Amino acid sequence: MDVYYFDNAASSWPKPPGVAEAMVEAMAAYGANPGRGSHRMAVEASKSMFRTRKKLATLFGIRNPNDIAFALNTTMALNTAILGFVKPGDHVVCTAVEHNSVRRPLEWLKSEKGVRVTYVTLSEDGSLDPMDVKRAMEPNTRLIVANHSSNLLGSVLPIEDIGGIAKAHGAALLVDAAQTAGVLEIDVARMGIDMLAFPGHKALYGPQGTGGLYISPELEVDPIIVGGTGSQSEAIGQPTVRPDRYESGTQNGPGIAGLGAGLDFVLHETPANIHTKEWTLTQRLMEGLLRMGGMRVLGPSVGTQRTGIVSFVTEDIDSAELSFILDQHFRIAVRAGYHCTPLAHRTAGTEATGAVRASVGAFSTTEHVEYFLESMKQILQSYRNKG
CATH class of the missing domain: 3.90.1150.10 (Aspartate Aminotransferase, domain 1)
Structure with a gap:
């Protein structure tokens, strides 16, 4: 075009040439249901997903790839993190440049669950003083939400400073990396990130319908979608093992294979x-x-x-x-x-x-x-x- x-x-757009090729190969060579069978095609589909999970772990400094749950997009990942972690009566701090994928779940929690939300103001150019975040903290602050970079202003927030504030107050830090995953260095441990929501279709150069959420092994987050996972099928409740706990239903195998090829490009460049x-x-x-x-x-x-x-x-x-x-x-x-x-x-x-x-x-x-x-x-x- x-x-x-x-x-x-x-x-x-455009995507690296290997992305479409990986998706076609996934559909043509091993287009079975990952995690739902023991035959060779299903096993290869599962291996393909895990290879992509490992590349994501390498990119973000994550020790255990199974702490990464795939999602359809950043919006789904953010909803899982916010709605699955925040409890009635909690207090949340977030910035005044957040996307509606953060604001709308928080406003729903305000109106339906009695959650209090403090929006920290920023300068007109999108810069943030970490001390303003610190001043917004309360004894019952459970979560800080911050985008790494504004999708309007392009400003980059001091995530490592915010992570230190979260740890000092016993709160968790959720980072929206929609505009930075694949562009800026992200190390979840060094930066104090407890949950990281990211898209596959932006600077990771994968297809639409891909993304994910990293959840620290120290956090317990309730899944917002439950159902078949291919594991612990005899149990009434949702599996506790990761990533199955957050990946109910058939995953986007071809899309995740394409995301793996996009990650190859990012890791190489x-x-x-x-x-x-x-x-x-x-x-x-x-x-x-x-x-x-x-x-x-x-x-x-x-x-x-x-x-x-x-x-x-x-x-x-x-x-x-x-x-x-x-x-x-x-x-x-x-x-x-x-x-x-x-x-x-x-x-x-x-x-x-x-x-x-x-x-x-x-x-x-x-x-x-x-x-x-x-x-x-x-x-x-x-x-x-x-x-």
């Missing part, structure tokens, strides 16, 4: 190198937009740490209209609107306007960025000439 793709924060490439492109994109005038780029300023997300608003044209023009006239794919994070838009002061979000990935190039900037110049010049 002849398109300039700047929507990697939603789903990465390394998150550090991928981030360096994205950083260079992001800085060029920000600098070019700011030189156009009448433009506000959200999040950290040029030269400050961020992920490959550049959200912006311009006084010349509505965000949704600009996104439509970029797509229809210039074959540029971006995302406009509220990005499922009204909390972050409130922090940025863009509740009334929304924003256009351009996000780069491992396969973005300097030529793509230059084409994007030239297209923006043409659009803005056209609108300003009309004025």
Whole structure:
């Protein structure tokens, strides 16, 4: 497809060639039900899943791969962590840039289970003072939730500092790594992460319908979906063994095989190198937009740490209209609107306007960025000439 793709924060594209090949092989060669039989195809399907689990453990510094449960996406993983861990009467601290995948489960717990939630405010650019998290802690704080990087602002939160605060107060730390898994280094032990929710279809370069949740062996989290697991079938209750406890029903075997191939790409390239490439492109994109005038780029300023997300608003044209023009006239794919994070838009002061979000990935190039900037110049010049 002849398109300039700047929507990697939603789903990465294109995928490494090995991803589709691994999925086809899984369906053609061993497309049986993993964990549900002892014949050779079922065994090979189970082995494929475990190979992917081991790669994830390597990437995130996890000692036991079985502490990783596969999920359909980050949203499912976050719901499992929040709804399966927080109890009635507990207190939760989270940041004011969280995605609706965090906010909505927490608001449901507030209204239905009497859970109290404190949203810690951030600076307009998405930076967080860890002392504000510390000040929000209460004696019954059970959980801190923080995204590693805002899906609107691109800002990176000090997870290791927050992890230290959680440990000092006897609380658990849940990290939403939707925008950082595969881009920034994540070591769950060093960073004090008790639960890590991550997608397969973004910077891990797997297919949609994949993701997972790491749960520390020191935590007990109730499953939110129960049923057949292929293990302890004679028992009435849900198995206690991991990862079966959190993986009821047939898993996405071909998708997880594809995720394994995406992880091969990430582990070979390394998150550090991928981030360096994205950083260079992001800085060029920000600098070019700011030189156009009448433009506000959200999040950290040029030269400050961020992920490959550049959200912006311009006084010349509505965000949704600009996104439509970029797509229809210039074959540029971006995302406009509220990005499922009204909390972050409130922090940025863009509740009334929304924003256009351009996000780069491992396969973005300097030529793509230059084409994007030239297209923006043409659009803005056209609108300003009309004025």
